[in-house]
Amino acid sequence: MSLLLQLLLILSLIVALAKAAGWLSARLGQPAVFGELLVGLLLGPSVLNLFGWSAFAGAGAEEVVLVMAELGVILLMLIAGMEVDLRDLRRAGKTALLAGVLGVILPLLGGWCLSRLFGYGSNAAFAVGVLLTATSVSISAQTLLELGVLRSPEGIALLGAAVVDDVLVILILSLETVFWTGQTGVGSILLVVGRMVLFLGCGGFLCLWGLPRLMRRVERWPISAAVPTVALVATFFTAWAADFIGGVAAITGAFLVGLGLRRSQQHRAVVEAVHSIGYALFVPLFFVSVGLQADVRALDGRLVLFGSLLILVAVVTKVLGSSLGAMLGGFKPPSALRVGTGMISRGEVGLIVATVEIREGWLDEHLFAVVMLLVLVSTLLTPPLLKRAFRSARPSRAPAEPRPGEKGPADAARGKERPAGEGTAE
Amino acid sequence: MSSLPTLLLLLALAVLSAKMAGWIATRLGQSAVLGELLVGLIMGPTVLDVLNMPALAGLDVGVTINHMAEIGVILLMLIAGMEVELQDLRRSGWSALLGGISGVIVTIGVAWGLSRLFGYDATSALAIGVLVTATSVSISAQTLLELGVLRRPEGIALLGAGVVDDILVILLLSVLLGFGSGGGASGILWIVGRMVLFLIGGGAFCLWALPWLMRRVERWPVSAAVPSAALIATFFIAWAADALGGVGGITGAFLVGLGLRRTLLHHTISRAIHTIGYALFVPLFFVSVGLHTNVRSLDTGRIFFGLALIAVAIAAKVAANMLGAWAGGLPRDGALRMGLGMIPRGEVSLIAATVEIAEGWIGEGLFAIVMLLVLTTTLLAPLVLRIAFRRSRPERERPYDPAPP
Numbered sequence: 001m002s003l004l005l006q007l008l009l010i011l012s013l014i015v016a017l018a019k020a021a022g023w024l025s026a027r028l029g030q031p032a033v034f035g036e037l038l039v040g041l042l043l044g045p046s047v048l049n050l051f052g053w054s055a056f057a058g059a060g061a062e063e064v065v066l067v068m069a070e071l072g073v074i075l076l077m078l079i080a081g082m083e084v085d086l087r088d089l090r091r092a093g094k095t096a097l098l099a100g101v102l103g104v105i106l107p108l109l110g111g112w113c114l115s116r117l118f119g120y121g122s123n124a125a126f127a128v129g130v131l132l133t134a135t136s137v138s139i140s141a142q143t144l145l146e147l148g149v150l151r152s153p154e155g156i157a158l159l160g161a162a163v164v165d166d167v168l169v170i171l172i173l174s175l176e177t178v179f180w181t182g183q184t185g186v187g188s189i190l191l192v193v194g195r196m197v198l199f200l201g202c203g204g205f206l207c208l209w210g211l212p213r214l215m216r217r218v219e220r221w222p223i224s225a226a227v228p229t230v231a232l233v234a235t236f237f238t239a240w241a242a243d244f245i246g247g248v249a250a251i252t253g254a255f256l257v258g259l260g261l262r263r264s265q266q267h268r269a270v271v272e273a274v275h276s277i278g279y280a281l282f283v284p285l286f287f288v289s290v291g292l293q294a295d296v297r298a299l300d301g302r303l304v305l306f307g308s309l310l311i312l313v314a315v316v317t318k319v320l321g322s323s324l325g326a327m328l329g330g331f332k333p334p335s336a337l338r339v340g341t342g343m344i345s346r347g348e349v350g351l352i353v354a355t356v357e358i359r360e361g362w363l364d365e366h367l368f369a370v371v372m373l374l375v376l377v378s379t380l381l382t383p384p385l386l387k388r389a390f391r392s393a394r395p396s397r398a399p400a401e402p403r404p405g406e407k408g409p410a411d412a413a414r415g416k417e418r419p420a421g422e423g424t425a426e
Numbered sequence: 427m428s429s430l431p432t433l434l435l436l437l438a439l440a441v442l443s444a445k446m447a448g449w450i451a452t453r454l455g456q457s458a459v460l461g462e463l464l465v466g467l468i469m470g471p472t473v474l475d476v477l478n479m480p481a482l483a484g485l486d487v488g489v490t491i492n493h494m495a496e497i498g499v500i501l502l503m504l505i506a507g508m509e510v511e512l513q514d515l516r517r518s519g520w521s522a523l524l525g526g527i528s529g530v531i532v533t534i535g536v537a538w539g540l541s542r543l544f545g546y547d548a549t550s551a552l553a554i555g556v557l558v559t560a561t562s563v564s565i566s567a568q569t570l571l572e573l574g575v576l577r578r579p580e581g582i583a584l585l586g587a588g589v590v591d592d593i594l595v596i597l598l599l600s601v602l603l604g605f606g607s608g609g610g611a612s613g614i615l616w617i618v619g620r621m622v623l624f625l626i627g628g629g630a631f632c633l634w635a636l637p638w639l640m641r642r643v644e645r646w647p648v649s650a651a652v653p654s655a656a657l658i659a660t661f662f663i664a665w666a667a668d669a670l671g672g673v674g675g676i677t678g679a680f681l682v683g684l685g686l687r688r689t690l691l692h693h694t695i696s697r698a699i700h701t702i703g704y705a706l707f708v709p710l711f712f713v714s715v716g717l718h719t720n721v722r723s724l725d726t727g728r729i730f731f732g733l734a735l736i737a738v739a740i741a742a743k744v745a746a747n748m749l750g751a752w753a754g755g756l757p758r759d760g761a762l763r764m765g766l767g768m769i770p771r772g773e774v775s776l777i778a779a780t781v782e783i784a785e786g787w788i789g790e791g792l793f794a795i796v797m798l799l800v801l802t803t804t805l806l807a808p809l810v811l812r813i814a815f816r817r818s819r820p821e822r823e824r825p826y827d828p829a830p831p
Contacts, residue, residue: 008661008665009662011661064490064493074434223452224458250430280698
């Protein structure tokens with residue numbers, strides 16, 4: 001088969017299976033990511049080893065799929081940025097801030113200590129720690145929504161803490177480049193930090209202030225698909241600039257663009273277009289590619305032990321850190337525990353961080369399978385734990401019921417975090 | 427520097443410059459394709475040779491861009507299929523049918539003769555004929571729309587003939603692809619059998635099962651369910667067209683487009699596919715066409731052949747279409763205008779060239795000629811049409827928008 005043919009067949013197969021699995025897991029009350037990851041695991045070297053088949057081997061289809069999956073990462077980060085609602089943060093205030101910050105620091109420390117115990121170097125241990133920090137609250141939000149407690153103080157604090165978490169993880173990932181430049185001189189470290197600050201400052205300003213203004217003009221241009229085109233071009237360009245100018249990970253740039261697009265008046269049109277492009281092709285490819293790259297069979301006894309402990313540490317430190325932060329912010333212990341429990345779930349961002357760290361060579365490749373297990377376990381664990389934590393509490397009346405699912409669960413969960421009809425004007 | 431950021435930069439640059447050029451071309455009253463092709467030509471080996479710049483050397487980003495451009499071709503054919511309006515054909519009747527058929531046959535015949543004269547073998551000559559016959563009426567339709575004459579008999583006949591042209595070219599390409607692999611008498615029977623089987627089976631699936639399927643898919647709780655299903659169907663049928671039917675992948679995509687047009691969700695799908703296509707893959711295709719063209723590689727013999735081919739292709743198309751339309755019942759001046767409307771070549775020619783080069787029927791050098799043909803005809807058609815219609819009075823008409831929203 002020629003490469004194009006292989007590519008067409010593989011793309012249709014992967015997307016179809018991913019969507020079918022997403023549908024199935026949505027039916028079983030799990031997030032779609034869950035099913036898509038499992039499909040990847042099934043197709044990957046762990047079970048079927050799709051790219052080892054004679055029909056697909058040799059012509060380089062695997063590389064193209066992986067490159068498209070990387071574009072999926074960029075798009076996913078763009079979508080994540082577009083979903084950050086800074087008002088969630090403002091509404092929850094100090095509690096969210098403290099819960100978010102401590103919820104990042106404790107897992108980072110826990111992961112670092114454990115990795116040092118297992119003989120990793122200081123930098124590698126830090127990379128492992130960063131893996132444990134990224135929370136995806138969409139699963140928790142979905143559960144709270146079903147319980148009717150999303151607009152309770154705990155729910156709002158959870159959403160706010162998630163915003164803090166997202167931003168902190170991106171910042172830490174950027175800082176991580178400083179450790180890996182390999183230079184020790186004060187001058188070179190200053191240079192690295194300077195580049196980063198320069199990019200974050202200028203890029204942030206351009207994205208947050210310039211982009212919304214640009215989008216308003218673009219809408220009237222007589223070009224086919226003008227708004228999505230400019231959104232994509234801005235994303236790709238800023239992602240490149242993040243790497244080339246700022247020396248930080250490309251996803252940082254995509255995240256910034258997402259933050260900026262959220263503030264534009266074309267927000268809805270952009271979201272719709274990027275969802276079409278992302279969720280119909282590139283994002284399922286990414287989720288499946290995670291499984292394609294994770295070889296569970298390659299885990300030896302020591303790695304299995306390390307991985308299990310790591311997952312345990314990830315869950316415990318997250319709950320502890322976030323609960324502690326919420327308590328410091330003024331919550332009573334039971335409420336604080338609920339916030340902490342809601343922060344357990346890991347998802348896309350954790351996988352993205354792992355992808356970036358492995359590509360940069362900061363992380364052992366075998367840990368990919370561990371991260372995947374972390375996502376699967378925490379995703380499974382969170383809803384029942386949350387339900388138990390909230391059982392004692394009476395459901396507070398939600399002030400605004402969310403829109404019924406107009407998109408799939410993955411987007412809907414995020415979309416439902418906000419009451420219907422809220423404008424986007426800041 | 428790892429290759430991902432470079433790829434991102436290249437993607438951003440390619441899409442941005444293509445869109446900007448399209449914008450400028452639109453401003454100058456030309457079609458956007460013209461600008462996008464020119465940008466590709468400039469970025470390609472003819473002028474800048476972007477892919478071989480030192481910053482990119484050693485990274486295989488060019489390969490990735492090529493693959494994405496190939497997916498762009500598939501999406502473009504899907505869109506072309508979604509834009510076919512079989513009603514246009516019914517409304518215009520004989521003049522469109524006869525004009526379309528005679529235009530295709532005569533143009534192929536004449537181009538075949540010319541290529542034989544210049545020493546090409548029979549298969550290559552036929553491949554060249556198919557290349558130069560594929561019309562893109564969207565540019566003419568746009569012009570007629572501006573002139574306010576699209577809903578006149580000759581305008582409707584033009585749209586109908588465009589449909590006939592599209593379908594005939596796809597069929598011819600399929601036949602060529604089927605026979606390209608060669609074989610004896612039983613081989614030919616097998617090839618024809620496969621092809622017919624695929625066209626019937628795939629056609630039935632696309633035209634009847636797909637609309638039914640899409641209606642169900644819409645209610646599935648999956649993110650981006652409808653566009654995902656459309657893409658899955660397109661990629662899969664395109665694969666099946668080649669692997670099972672032995673015809674080109676684009677035939678499959680075209681069939682899916684015809685089917686999706688018949689769904690209730692037509693508008694949703696069309697918008698999503700336009701977004702996916704025109705925001706990323708399709709501009710990459712147009713640029714990649716330029717990236718593959720090296721005008722400098724043309725020697726004088728080739729240039730002479732190319733110019734003769736272009737002249738012949740235009741003249742044959744206009745004359746044959748005019749005669750066909752006239753035989754079908756249009757008055758003589760109306761038939762002439764319709765023939766002139768069939769001048770522009772566009773995406774389909776370029777797609778056919780891509781496919782034929784991939785199959786090895788024609789040399790890479792012909793790419794430059796096809797590109798020249800597309801550029802010349804898209805420049806020429808609006809001018810000629812304006813002159814031809816100048817004397818006739820405009821009439822009120824229903825809006826028609828062949829261009830993407």
